Amino acid sequence: MSGATYVHIVDQDTRRRAQLASQLYGNKIHAEIYESIEEFIDCALTRGVVLISDEPHQADLESAIEAMQMEIGYVPVALYSPSPNPREIIEAMSWGVLDYLHWPCSTADLICAVRRLVDAGERMGRRERRYAKAQKLIRLLTGREMDVLKCLVSGASNNEIASRLGISPRTVEVHRANMMRRLNARSVADAVRIGLYAGLDN
Numbered sequence: 411m412s413g414a415t416y417v418h419i420v421d422q423d424t425r426r427r428a429q430l431a432s433q434l435y436g437n438k439i440h441a442e443i444y445e446s447i448e449e450f451i452d453c454a455l456t457r458g459v460v461l462i463s464d465e466p467h468q469a470d471l472e473s474a475i476e477a478m479q480m481e482i483g484y485v486p487v488a489l490y491s492p493s494p495n496p497r498e499i500i501e502a503m504s505w506g507v508l509d510y511l512h513w514p515c516s517t518a519d520l521i522c523a524v525r526r527l528v529d530a531g532e533r534m535g536r537r538e539r540r541y542a543k544a545q546k547l548i549r550l551l552t553g554r555e556m557d558v559l560k561c562l563v564s565g566a567s568n569n570e571i572a573s574r575l576g577i578s579p580r581t582v583e584v585h586r587a588n589m590m591r592r593l594n595a596r597s598v599a600d601a602v603r604i605g606l607y608a609g610l611d612n
Contacts, residue, residue: 415439416459418455420446420449420462428443429514434520455482459531461511462488463513464494475507484534486530486534488510489509490511494510508526511523543607558589559589559602560605561575
């Protein structure tokens, strides 16, 4: 883990919150505690990772996590509970939860889980920065230049692009050259990479 690590603990149980925070503080990891996801959202913090208690009586946790991600952006999340079962774990993973811990957990297991979450968050942060930069670049393109880039991302040749778009191969070359100039791309591969980062392969 690089730099300071922040862990946000969301749990209605005061004792559990305090124990987790103590385990983290003992390893020089900063912990903040909250009684609910709504309280965490209100703080509008975007750095760090989140540990959430999965309570049997808890309201729709999936919707609460989704609302959290939409409100403050992506943050890596792990759940924990005293008796998780495989079905609950699989269901939580389908929501985008990255880990599921058995409570109580050893300090070693807790620190390992936090490291996994931090690493995942850093990877996601890099992807989001690449996406934002690529999106900014492709917004400079004309509609036809965007069409050409999408075709290139799909692996089409100049002749195939011409056939798909109903234009001549020479016109494709002109649009491709203009597109690469606007993207400041040094090669077709560079332009394709920008297109992939922008999500044009979806």
